[in-house]
Amino acid sequence: MVQVRAHQPINTDGSVNLEAWLDQVLQLDPALDRAGLQRACEFAHAAEQQANAAKNLWAEGTSSFRTGLEIAEILADLRIDQDSLEAAIIYRGVREGKISLEDVTKHFGPVVAKLIEGVLRMAAISASVNPRDSLVLGTQAQVENLRKMLVAMVDDVRVALIKLAERTCAIRAVKNADDEKRHRVAREVFDIYAPLAHRLGIGHIKWELEDLSFRYLEPEQYKKIATLLHERRLDREQYITSVMDQLREKLAATGIKADLSGRAKHIYSIWRKMQKKGLQFSQIYDVRAVRVLVPEIHDCYTALGIVHTLWRHIPKEFDDYIANPKENGYRSLHTAVIGPDGKVLEVQIRSHAMHEEAELGVCAHWRYKGTDTKASSSHYEEKIAWLRQVLEWHEELGDIGGLAEQLRVDIEPDRVYVFTPDGHAIDLPKGATPLDFAYRVHTEIGHNCRGAKVNGRIVPLTYTLQTGEQVEIIASKQGGAPSRDWLNPNLGYVTTSRSRAKIIHWFKLQARDQNVAAGKAMLERELARLALGQVDYQRLAEKANLKTAEDMYAALGAGDLRLAHLANLAQQLVEPDRDYGQLELIPRRVTGTPKPGKRGDIQIQGVGNLLTQMAGCCQPLPGDPIVGYITVGRGVSIHRQDCAAVLQLASREPERIIQVSWGPVPVQTYPVDIIIRAYDRSGLLRDVSQMLLNEKINVLAVNTHSNKEDNTALMSLTIEIPGLDSLGRLLGRIAQLPNIIEAKRQRAS
Numbered sequence: 194m195v196q197v198r199a200h201q202p203i204n205t206d207g208s209v210n211l212e213a214w215l216d217q218v219l220q221l222d223p224a225l226d227r228a229g230l231q232r233a234c235e236f237a238h239a240a241e242q243q244a245n246a247a248k249n250l251w252a253e254g255t256s257s258f259r260t261g262l263e264i265a266e267i268l269a270d271l272r273i274d275q276d277s278l279e280a281a282i283i284y285r286g287v288r289e290g291k292i293s294l295e296d297v298t299k300h301f302g303p304v305v306a307k308l309i310e311g312v313l314r315m316a317a318i319s320a321s322v323n324p325r326d327s328l329v330l331g332t333q334a335q336v337e338n339l340r341k342m343l344v345a346m347v348d349d350v351r352v353a354l355i356k357l358a359e360r361t362c363a364i365r366a367v368k369n370a371d372d373e374k375r376h377r378v379a380r381e382v383f384d385i386y387a388p389l390a391h392r393l394g395i396g397h398i399k400w401e402l403e404d405l406s407f408r409y410l411e412p413e414q415y416k417k418i419a420t421l422l423h424e425r426r427l428d429r430e431q432y433i434t435s436v437m438d439q440l441r442e443k444l445a446a447t448g449i450k451a452d453l454s455g456r457a458k459h460i461y462s463i464w465r466k467m468q469k470k471g472l473q474f475s476q477i478y479d480v481r482a483v484r485v486l487v488p489e490i491h492d493c494y495t496a497l498g499i500v501h502t503l504w505r506h507i508p509k510e511f512d513d514y515i516a517n518p519k520e521n522g523y524r525s526l527h528t529a530v531i532g533p534d535g536k537v538l539e540v541q542i543r544s545h546a547m548h549e550e551a552e553l554g555v556c557a558h559w560r561y562k563g564t565d566t567k568a569s570s571s572h573y574e575e576k577i578a579w580l581r582q583v584l585e586w587h588e589e590l591g592d593i594g595g596l597a598e599q600l601r602v603d604i605e606p607d608r609v610y611v612f613t614p615d616g617h618a619i620d621l622p623k624g625a626t627p628l629d630f631a632y633r634v635h636t637e638i639g640h641n642c643r644g645a646k647v648n649g650r651i652v653p654l655t656y657t658l659q660t661g662e663q664v665e666i667i668a669s670k671q672g673g674a675p676s677r678d679w680l681n682p683n684l685g686y687v688t689t690s691r692s693r694a695k696i697i698h699w700f701k702l703q704a705r706d707q708n709v710a711a712g713k714a715m716l717e718r719e720l721a722r723l724a725l726g727q728v729d730y731q732r733l734a735e736k737a738n739l740k741t742a743e744d745m746y747a748a749l750g751a752g753d754l755r756l757a758h759l760a761n762l763a764q765q766l767v768e769p770d771r772d773y774g775q776l777e778l779i780p781r782r783v784t785g786t787p788k789p790g791k792r793g794d795i796q797i798q799g800v801g802n803l804l805t806q807m808a809g810c811c812q813p814l815p816g817d818p819i820v821g822y823i824t825v826g827r828g829v830s831i832h833r834q835d836c837a838a839v840l841q842l843a844s845r846e847p848e849r850i851i852q853v854s855w856g857p858v859p860v861q862t863y864p865v866d867i868i869i870r871a872y873d874r875s876g877l878l879r880d881v882s883q884m885l886l887n888e889k890i891n892v893l894a895v896n897t898h899s900n901k902e903d904n905t906a907l908m909s910l911t912i913e914i915p916g917l918d919s920l921g922r923l924l925g926r927i928a929q930l931p932n933i934i935e936a937k938r939q940r941a942s
Contacts, residue, residue, distance in 0.1 A: 201259065209262065211231065218230065218269045221272070229279060230279065237283050237285075240286045241257055257289050258285075260285045260362055261281060261286065263365075264282070265278045265282050265358075267358040267398070271395065276351075277354065280301075280305045280309050280312070280351075284355065287313070288313060297309060311349055311352035312355050312359065315352065356386070357395070360402070361398060361402060364379060364402065364405045367409070378409075379406040383407070387406060396551045403459065404461050407461040414464055419460055432532075433483060436483055436538060437455070439533070440453060440483065443502075443503060447495065449487055450487070450488060451492075451496065452545075453486075454483070455482065463480065482539040482541065484542075485500075485543075486543060486545050487542065487543075488545065493515060493542045494526075497542055506530050507529045510528065511526075511529070512528075514527065523551055524550065526541065527539065527541055609621050609622075610661070611663070612663040614664075624657055625688055625689060626656060626658065626685070626687060627654050627658065627664055628642060629688055629689045630645075630664050632689075632692040634666070636695050638668060640695075641673040642654070642667070643669050644666075644667035646667065647662050653929075655684065655686055675699055680700075680756075681925060683918075683924075683925035685926070700750065701752070703750075708746070709747045709750060710750070712750030713750075715749060715750070715756060716756070719756055720763055722935075723760055723917065723920060724937065725764055725767050729766065730742040732766055733745065733759065733762055733766060736762045736766065737759060737762055757918050764917055804828025805829045805830075806827065806828060806829075807831050808830045808833075810832070810838045811832050817833050818833065818834040819831050819854070820834050820843075821850070821851040821853040822839055822850060822851075823849045823850075829851065829853065831853060865913075865914050865920060866911050866939040868908065868937060869910070869936045870935050870936075871933045872905055872932040872934065873900075873906040878897060880931075881927060885912065890912050891912065892910060893912065893913060895911075
C-alpha cells in the first residue's frame with residue numbers, strides 16, 4: 194500500500210517547529226551534527242523569505258524550504274551522512290534560483306555544493322519522458338537509454354539517493370495537481386526512479402514510488418485492487434494474527450528468537466503478478482503474507498523447516514534468494530504454503546541484517562561519517578564502481594554489420610548520452626560528433642546531414658558532443674550524399690567505425706568513374722598541401738599493392754584506402770633516404786636525454802648502442818609490435834613481429850633474433866615551414882594561434898603580411914611536428930577556420 198506521509202511538527206502560527214523537527218531526525222541517527230543541520234535549515238528558510246516565498250511555491254502549495262525538510266526526512270530514514278542531509282535541505286532553494294551554488298560553497302563547503310550540482314544535472318531527465326507512453330508497452334530501449342544516461346551523469350552515489358528522495362516528495366505532492374502533471378511525474382518516476390530504487394535495493398522507497406505511479410497511470414486498476422484489499426482487510430488481519438501466534442510458538446519451542454509481522458502486499462506488485470501470470474485477484478498467493486526475522490542465516494533454514502512441517506508447501510513456489518541473491522543484492526527465503534483453513538499463505542524468512550539491506554539497500558552497507566577520510570574515500574570509490582555495475586542494462590546491438598563495433602564499445606567505459614528533439618536518449622562513444630549521432634539515428638539521416646544544432650545553437654559537424662545535450666540534425670530536403678571529406682580522419686567529422694562503415698558502403702555503391710575522379714582529386718590536393726610534388730602515381734599504386742593508378746584512385750574514392758596511408762607512402766618515394774616521418778634533413782629536436790641502449794626511437798634490450806634500420810619488407814610503424822634481427826655489418830634490422838621474412842629468419846637462425854621495443858613517445862620533433870593564405874579579418878592570427886595551441890604544436894617563428902589591395906593575408910610559420918600524420922591533421926584543421934583560402938607545407942627552395 195502507499196506509505197502515509199508523516200506530518201512535520203508545526204507551531205501555532207503555521208511555521209515549522211524546527212527544534213521538534215531536528216529532534217525527530219536525530220532520533221533516527223544520533224551521530225548527526227545538530228548544529229550543522231540547524232544552520233542549513235535557517236539558511237534555506239532565510240533565502241526563501243528573501244525571495245518572497247509567495248511567488249516561489251510549488252503548484253501544490255509547498256515551499257522549497259518545507260520540501261527540503263521532507264527530502265531530508267526521507268534520507269535520514271536511510272541513515273545517510275551529514276553532507277547529504279544539508280544538501281537535501283538546501284537543494285530546492287538552489288533549483289528555484291533562491292540560492293546560488295557560490296553561496297552554498299561559501300557557507301557549507303565544496304562537497305555539499307557538488308552534491309547539489311549533481312542533482313541539478315539529473316533534472317535534465319525530466320524533460321525527456323513522454324507521458325503518453327503506455328505503462329505496459331513503453332519503448333524499452335528508450336527507457337534503458339535514459340537509465341544509462343542517468344548513471345553516466347551520477348559520479349557520486351549520494352546524488353542518486355538525494356534525487357530519489359526528491360522525486361518521492363514530488364510524486365507525493367501531485368495528489369491535488371491536474372491530470373497532465375500527475376501523469377507526467379508518474380511516468381518519469383515509474384520509468385526511471387522506481388527501477389533505480391530497485392537496483393539500489395531500497396525496498397520501501399521502491400514500493401512507494403511504484404504504488405503512487407500506478408495510482409496515477411492506471412487509476413481504475415488501482416482503485417479496483419485497493420477496494421478488494423480493503424474489503425477483506427479485517428478478515429485477513431485476523432487470519433494473519435492467528436498464523437503468527439501458531440508459528441511464533443513453534444519457533445520458540447526450538448529456541449529461535451524471531452520477530453514476526455504481517456507483510457502488506459503492494460498494489461502494483463499484485464497487479465503486475467495478475468498481468469504477468471493471467472491470474473484473478475483470488476489466485477494471488479501472497480495477499481496473505483508473514484515475514485519472519487531471525488538472528489542468523491542458519492536460523493532462516495531452521496525456520497523454513499518448521500514452516501514446511503506446519504503447513505504443506507506448494508510446488509514451484511519456493512525461492513532461495515540467500516543462496517542465489519537477486520541482482521540488487523536482495524536476500525531472503527520465500528515460500529508459499531497451504532495454511533490454516535486451506536488458505537494460501539506466503540512466508541518470507543530472513544535475518545535482521547538481510548532485512549535492513551532489503552529496506553535500505555546500498556545505504557545499509559556504508560556510512561559517510563567523516564572520521565577516516567582516506568578509508569572512506571577508498572570505500573566510496575568501490576561503491577561508485579558497484580553502483581555503475583548494478584545499473585548496467587544490456588546494450589542494443591543493432592545490425593549485424595555493426596557487431597564488431599558494438600563489441601569494441603562494450604569494453605570502453607566512457608559513453609555520452611544525448612537527446613533527440615523529441616526526447617529520446619541516444620548513447621554514443623565519448624568524442625562522438627553530430628555526424629556520428631546522425632548515423633546512429635538512421636543511415637539516411639547521416640547521408641543527408643548538412644548541419645546540426647546542439648541545444649538550439651548551430652554547431653560545426655566536428656563538434657564534440659557532451660552528455661545531456663539535445664541534438665537536432667539539419668538534413669537536405671532534396672536528398673543528399675555524404676562528403677568524402679567525412680572519411681578524412683584529419684578533419685574529425687566522424688569518430689565511430691559504425692559511421693565510417695556506412696559512409697564507405699555508400700561510396701562503394703557509386704560508379705567507378707566517380708570514385709576515380711574523386712579519389713584523384715583528393716590525393717592531388719593532399720600531396721600538394723604537404724608539398725610532396727613529382728610523385729610517380731603508378732609506383733605509388735604498386736607500393737599500395739594495387740595494379741594501376743586508376744585502381745588506387747577508385748579505392749581511395751570508395752573509402753577502401755586511407756588518405757594518410759597514401760601520403761606516407763608518397764613521402765617514402767619522394768624522400769627515399771630519410772627516416773619514416775622525418776620532414777627535412779635538419780637537426781632533430783630530441784625531447785629528453787637519450788639513454789644507453791637507444792638509437793633514434795628504438796630501444797635495444799640487453800645490449801649497448803647499436804646501429805638500427807627499419808626493414809623494407811614490412812615497414813614497421815611506431816606502435817607496431819616489433820622484433821630485431823642482427824645482420825652482418827648493418828646493425829639490427831627492425832621488423833614487425835608478424836613479418837613473414839623475419840619468421841623465416843627466426844626458424845633458421847633463432848640466435849640472431851633479439852627483443853626490441855619503441856622508445857618513449859614522442860622522442861623527437863621536426864621543424865617545418867607552412868604557409869596560410871586567408872581573407873584578412875579581425876582575430877585571424879588569434880584563431881590560428883588557438884588552433885596550434887589546441888593541437889599542442891610548438892611555434893618557432895611566425896611572420897604575417899597583409900595585402901590591402903585584395904584584402905588577403907599571408908602567414909608564414911615555422912612549427913615543430915612529430916610526423917607527417919600530425920602535419921596533415923593540423924593543415925586540415927586550419928583549413929576549416931573561417932576565411933582560410935589554403936593551408937599547406939612550404940617546400941624548401
